Amino acid sequence: MGKIHEKYLRMDKMPHIWCAGCGNGIIMGAFINAIDRLGYDKDEVAAVSGIGCSGRITGYMDFNTIHTTHGRALAFATGIKLAKPRLKVFVFMGDGDAVAIGGNHLIHACRRNLDMTAVIFNNHIYGMTGGQFSPTTFKNKNATTAPYGTTDPDFDIAQLCIGAGATYVARGTSYHARLLTDLIVKGAEHPGFSIIEVITHCPVNFGRRNNFESPAQMLLWQKEHGVAARKAKTMPLEDMEGKFTIGELYRSTEIPEYLEEYGRVIQAANEEKKQ
Amino acid sequence: MAEAKLLSGNDACVQGALAAGVRFFAGYPITPSTEIANAFARELPRRGGIFMQMEDEIASMGAIIGASCTGTKAVTATSGPGFSLMQENIGYAAIAEIPCVIINVMRYGPSTGLPTSPSQGDFMQSRWGSHGDRPVIVIAPYTAREAYRETGRAVNLSETYRVPVIVLMDEILGHLRERVEFRDEDLVQEISRKGPEPGRPFLPYENTEDGVPPFADFGTGYRYHITGLIHDETGFPTNNPVEVDTTMRRVNGKLELHRQDIERTQFVDADDAEILIVAFGSVARSAHEAVRTLRNEGKAVGMVRPITVWPFPEDDIRTAAAGKKAIIVPEMNLGQMIGEVERAVAGTVPVHALNRIDGLLITPHEIRDLVEDLL
Numbered sequence: 001m002g003k004i005h006e007k008y009l010r011m012d013k014m015p016h017i018w019c020a021g022c023g024n025g026i027i028m029g030a031f032i033n034a035i036d037r038l039g040y041d042k043d044e045v046a047a048v049s050g051i052g053c054s055g056r057i058t059g060y061m062d063f064n065t066i067h068t069t070h071g072r073a074l075a076f077a078t079g080i081k082l083a084k085p086r087l088k089v090f091v092f093m094g095d096g097d098a099v100a101i102g103g104n105h106l107i108h109a110c111r112r113n114l115d116m117t118a119v120i121f122n123n124h125i126y127g128m129t130g131g132q133f134s135p136t137t138f139k140n141k142n143a144t145t146a147p148y149g150t151t152d153p154d155f156d157i158a159q160l161c162i163g164a165g166a167t168y169v170a171r172g173t174s175y176h177a178r179l180l181t182d183l184i185v186k187g188a189e190h191p192g193f194s195i196i197e198v199i200t201h202c203p204v205n206f207g208r209r210n211n212f213e214s215p216a217q218m219l220l221w222q223k224e225h226g227v228a229a230r231k232a233k234t235m236p237l238e239d240m241e242g243k244f245t246i247g248e249l250y251r252s253t254e255i256p257e258y259l260e261e262y263g264r265v266i267q268a269a270n271e272e273k274k275q
Numbered sequence: 276m277a278e279a280k281l282l283s284g285n286d287a288c289v290q291g292a293l294a295a296g297v298r299f300f301a302g303y304p305i306t307p308s309t310e311i312a313n314a315f316a317r318e319l320p321r322r323g324g325i326f327m328q329m330e331d332e333i334a335s336m337g338a339i340i341g342a343s344c345t346g347t348k349a350v351t352a353t354s355g356p357g358f359s360l361m362q363e364n365i366g367y368a369a370i371a372e373i374p375c376v377i378i379n380v381m382r383y384g385p386s387t388g389l390p391t392s393p394s395q396g397d398f399m400q401s402r403w404g405s406h407g408d409r410p411v412i413v414i415a416p417y418t419a420r421e422a423y424r425e426t427g428r429a430v431n432l433s434e435t436y437r438v439p440v441i442v443l444m445d446e447i448l449g450h451l452r453e454r455v456e457f458r459d460e461d462l463v464q465e466i467s468r469k470g471p472e473p474g475r476p477f478l479p480y481e482n483t484e485d486g487v488p489p490f491a492d493f494g495t496g497y498r499y500h501i502t503g504l505i506h507d508e509t510g511f512p513t514n515n516p517v518e519v520d521t522t523m524r525r526v527n528g529k530l531e532l533h534r535q536d537i538e539r540t541q542f543v544d545a546d547d548a549e550i551l552i553v554a555f556g557s558v559a560r561s562a563h564e565a566v567r568t569l570r571n572e573g574k575a576v577g578m579v580r581p582i583t584v585w586p587f588p589e590d591d592i593r594t595a596a597a598g599k600k601a602i603i604v605p606e607m608n609l610g611q612m613i614g615e616v617e618r619a620v621a622g623t624v625p626v627h628a629l630n631r632i633d634g635l636l637i638t639p640h641e642i643r644d645l646v647e648d649l650l
Contacts, residue, residue: 013511043496048341059500059511064493066344067502068337069367075334079341079349080493082325083299087345087494105337108330262325269320 008032008042010062017056021215023174023200027121028057030177031090034184038088046087048077050097053128053202054121057092071102074109074118081116085259088188091118095136096126099155103135109193110164114258117187117194120157123202131205142209161195162250168194169250174201175222176246186248192257199226199244279456284448285352287419287455288378289314291426292350294463297376298324299349301338303331303357306390307446308380311352332357336364339375343368344501346468346492348430352378355388358397359404365439366405367503370526372437372480372488374468376429379441380449381556383607383634392634393446395556398611401441402585408523410530412436412537413585415443415555417563420455422448425582427463432537434468436529437487443584445607447557447636471497479510482521486529530586539582540591544570548577549600550646551624553592553616555581558605558637565642576646584612589619596620601649605629605637 005011009032018024035045045063049055051070058065064087068076073091081089098106098120109118125143126132133143133150136157140149158171168190172180180198187194201207201218212218229247232240282290289311300315302308312328319326325342329335332353339349353361358379368375381397383389397404401413414429416422426442433440471477471489479499481488488508491497504512505519513519530537543566545551554562559580569576579595581588592615596602602624604613610628617626629645631637 042498044494046344046493059502062498064344064498065500066341066493067500067504068340069363069503072333072337072364075329075337076341076344078327078329078334079299079301079338080344081341082327082338083342083347083349084345084494104330105334108334262320266320266323269317273321 030180052094107164110166125206167192285310287422291423295430299342369409545577564639592619
């Protein structure tokens with residue numbers, strides 16, 4: 001990383017609270033690399049997070065940062081972006097944050113297509129509260145609230161966002177860190193609402209209860225189960241069983257960005273005023 | 276400024292907010308506050324502002340806090356169930372000290388209740404609705420003219436003290452239309468919030484003497500952190516008991532330092548009254564009418580009307596109550612403000628409740644009857 005971390009992180013806030021072996025630091029590293037590549041002025045970046053382990057990321061990064069309430073990061077971010085469109089707004093959420101308590105805000109943010117970039121840390125578990133199953137925990141996994149195995153089917157976050165109308169949807173992992181940087185850069189450059197789902201690992205509260213002996217094993221699982229979207233298209237469906245696609249999954253430039261549309265509202269209101 | 280208009284209470288709120296410089300509204304449709312959203316949707320784009328219909332009241336509250344972080348004056352409006360949903364983020368705005376205004380047009384509850392009927396059931400919720408200790412200013416107008424002026428004042432108090440301010444309306448006041456003649460004293464001044472002092476190190480949650488730290492708008496070169504976790508002067512989370520205590524006492528104590536500026540109470544024939552009525556909002560209209568007719572008959576009755584209902588004007592009530600024969604507290608709930616009145620007078624004057632919870636306004640007649648029984 002060279003000196004990038006010194007440029008973008010609040011080094012006086014280290015050490016961070018994340019457990020040894022956690023994937024969150026990898027995602028934060030990929031993110032600041034993306035910002036560096038994008039060349040954004042730190043004063044012009046707003047980073048908004050929800051609650052949970054992922055929510056702590058905003059405290060460690062040297063931008064305009066706000067750690068909001070559980071599930072509501074997108075609502076706060078919407079207000080920031082609309083009120084000061086010049087700012088580059090990035091939103092950080094966990095899986096419980098984004099698709100359980102904040103699910104309503106997520107689908108509506110996708111539908112509106114306001115120019116922001118959201119990064120969802122999907123570690124398939126509620127980590128900070130000690131390992132309860134989330135809407136993305138796979139079936140038959142162990143969690144503190146599922147001592148006999150989970151019964152709930154899981155959400156596919158990326159597909160959910162495509163269905164809800166997001167105009168840039170990508171999936172990365174904490175193993176494919178360079179790819180993740182690329183995806184964040186492309187998401188930020190995309191004029192509209194961008195979602196980057198990151199499959200990451202929680203060794204302490206997910207791995208330990210589900211037969212992963214080490215964080216490295218969890219990273220290897222990502223390597224073995226993440227299939228490049230382009231390659232997946234050529235594969236027989238049965239070979240994709242239990243695997244997931246990574247890379248850019250969806251992009252549309254046909255749907256207008258929200259503030260562009262709102263400009264029409266302002267224009268119409270002013271024409272009416274003149275009459 | 277002596278210009279006469281026909282205005283509803285809800286429309287007057289919007290006009291007052293716009294005059295104070297509000298340029299952002301986020302809300303969700305709910306009776307009986309919806310006309311406020313309708314009016315902002317019409318007026319804000321004409322002024323280059325943003326109207327946002329969000330997916331629910333929780334998001335509406337989040338969006339106005341976000342907008343306010345950039346220095347934009349922001350308002351939401353709601354009623355009953357929506358106000359309950361907003362409470363978590365109101366607590367956030369209070370501890371993160373982000374200015375914002377919430378107009379709550381009270382309807383009868385709990386739950387879906389009587390959506391088109393008036394109530395004063397949120398008197399306590401407006402003060403205590405979030406978890407934990409949080410400061411708040413609550414202002415309850417009683418005419419359309421006052422809804423204009425007091426919503427403007429709500430915006431300015433919020434900006435000045437970095438605190439959420441609730442404008443406590445009710446269905447009657449929201450929906451009634453009346454002739455409003457604005458006078459010079461109604462003029463709403465547009466003010467700016469206190470920013471960082473150039474050349475001085477910026478501490479976003481500084482323990483300043485006046486209890487109010489300077490606010491740096493997002494995107495102005497001050498890269499700092501805002502959180503709902505309890506934080507120290509730098510804005511970063513802390514568990515240190517001394518720092519937690521310091522922050523919480525400053526945040527919860529700052530309004531006390533400025534009570535004189537925040538409080539506003541109306542006294543009507545209170546000095547020589549034997550019977551004193553303490554009322555706010557629409558009920559105070561009935562109380563005012565009762566005082567007028569009883570005075571015409573030579574009966575010694577008066578009214579004290581808290582306009583700023585929180586912080587509760589206990590000194591004003593105590594002073595006005597001294598030596599009175601009895602106090603009447605009429606409310607459209609089962610007795611919320613009466614507890615504050617009893618606390619203020621501390622047993623020195625008998626306090627009588629007059630409550631209606633059938634979805635109808637307490638009438639001047641009902642108040643008159645009780646006054647006459649007590650005289």
